[in-house]
Amino acid sequence: MSYNQDEVLKPLLDYTGAKTKQDLSTVNLTDIEPEDIKPLYIPTAKKQKALDLYRTYEGNRAKVLIEMEIHPRTWNWWIQHDPLFHDAIDLINDYLVGNVEDQVMKKIKEGNDTWMWRYLKNKAPDKWDEKINTTQNQTEPTSFKINIVNTVHSKTKND
Numbered sequence: 001m002s003y004n005q006d007e008v009l010k011p012l013l014d015y016t017g018a019k020t021k022q023d024l025s026t027v028n029l030t031d032i033e034p035e036d037i038k039p040l041y042i043p044t045a046k047k048q049k050a051l052d053l054y055r056t057y058e059g060n061r062a063k064v065l066i067e068m069e070i071h072p073r074t075w076n077w078w079i080q081h082d083p084l085f086h087d088a089i090d091l092i093n094d095y096l097v098g099n100v101e102d103q104v105m106k107k108i109k110e111g112n113d114t115w116m117w118r119y120l121k122n123k124a125p126d127k128w129d130e131k132i133n134t135t136q137n138q139t140e141p142t143s144f145k146i147n148i149v150n151t152v153h154s155k156t157k158n159d
Contacts, residue, residue: 051088059096
């Protein structure tokens with residue numbers, strides 16, 4: 001896929017409000033916020049394609065942006081200003097998390113101790129999280145004394 005220079009520059013000129021290629025050199029892109037520019041018209045078919053690709057690429061937003069040639073700010077604008085698009089992305093993310101949870105449960109059912117421990121640590125952290133003693137001064141070694149006493153134990157009638 002090839003583009004001529006005008007096709008490549010047109011979205012950038014529209015986005016920045018610059019009139020010519022020379023004007024682009026004077027525009028500080030970090031100063032431009034989505035609220036500063038006119039809202040873009042977002043065709044429903046384009047958003048649907050983005051959702052389909054997001055699902056296909058298992059939530060990899062970068063792949064969707066590259067394939068559809070969408071700027072990340074456009075994606076963020078869709079998320080912020082289109083509640084249906086936002087909810088659809090959330091549902092896809094929930095679905096993908098559910099798939100991973102299924103795989104984790106499969107590992108647990110196979111007896112994988114590591115996944116069992118991680119599951120318990122996350123689902124019941126009060127019981128299974130590692131406890132770190134933060135009350136002791138960590139710079140000084142803890143000292144303790146052990147007394148060993150020689151004793152003789154003899155059997156009694158009660159033993």
